[in-house]
Amino acid sequence: MTDAPLQEVRKAVYRPVREGNALEDTVARLVQTIRLGVVAPGESLPSERELAVLYAVSRDTVREAIRELADTGYLVRRRGRYGGTFVADPLPQPPHPRDVTTAELEDVLGLRRVLEAGAARAAAGRTLDAAARDELWARYEVVAEASESDYRRLDTLLHLTIAELAAIPSLVALAAENRARVNEWLDTFPLLPRNIEHSNVQHERIVTAILAGRPDAAEAAILEHLAGSEALLRGFLA
Known part of the structure; x- marks a missing residue:
């Protein structure tokens, strides 16, 4: 890959x-x-x-x-x-974002739940060919082995790969735009090692459910995963 x-x-x-x-x-x-x-x-x-x-x-x-x-x-x-x-390598340290209102934060996070849960469910409901299955698993493995400096970038590509496997092209554009806004906020506070460990466990559950063709399990796993980063975003930005 x-x-x-x-x-x-x-x-x-x-x-x-x-x-x-x-x-x-x-x-x-x-x-x-x-x-x-x-x-x-x-x-x-x-x-x-x-x-x-x-x-x-x-x-x-x-x-x-x-x-x-x-x-x-x-x-x-x-x-x-x-x-x-x-x-640039490294990228400039992003400033703390302007004040984010509760309404704005909840709007972006609410849309993310709809887009990503729907994508995971749709991907799990499809019959994926061998190349797509290998690609998804390989992207999970790359994230699980990523260095701290590269983790968020590779995590983003895993999530966008799931959106692409839903086979709804317009969904990918919406997911990319939404993820870019979330990343703008995530990049203003540090990665937490325990959170990375927890996220990797959740990533495995999400990917395994998609590969097993279990839409309900895939949706539930990704919603649980998103809830973790939502808690961090509310804590750091509120």
């Missing part, structure tokens, strides 16, 4: 932006790509030409968006034979 996200995840983050706010939306889409770990720290983005085609904007817009994110420390531009635009 490669570390690259699956096809629908890439489509979700590299889709055309709106015409009215092309620069702002391009910046936001690049930030989403970084927060979701679609391009890992130290890895290169697609070329400016490719990004312009993917986002349906001009190369000048892409160049300006990259310049903005380079100025804030998220991207690094390199010249020469092996040049290009790379995600």
Whole structure:
């Protein structure tokens, strides 16, 4: 298995932006790509030409968006034979988010429950081919063995893989956008070792239920898993 996200995840983050706010939306889409770990720290983005085609904007817009994110420390531009635009490694330490209202937090977390529980149930209800089954299990194993610095990125890709296995393309885009907002908050407080251990146990239950074709068990396992991070988010942000 490669570390690259699956096809629908890439489509979700590299889709055309709106015409009215092309620069702002391009910046936001690049930030989403970084927060979701679609391009890992130290890895290169697609070329400016490719990004312009993917986002349906001009190369000048892409160049300006990259310049903005380079100025804030998220991207690094390199010249020469092996040049290009790379995600900063390490990424800048995110500031504490603006005050998050209870209503906003509950809205985002409520949508996450609907999207991710529905995705797990749908994935478990499908007959997955051998390649999909191997991919899902491999992503679980990668998260279970991840270093602390890479854990959240690989955890995100596992969750987005489950969304993709639901075989509902529009769900992947919604899940990616929702997860990027959650990650913005998660990244402002440290990982807790015991929480990682607990999450890995829960990940195994979720993946095992999907592979066994048990929708009820998959949904219950992922809701239990999400409840843990919800408690942390409420504790740190409230």
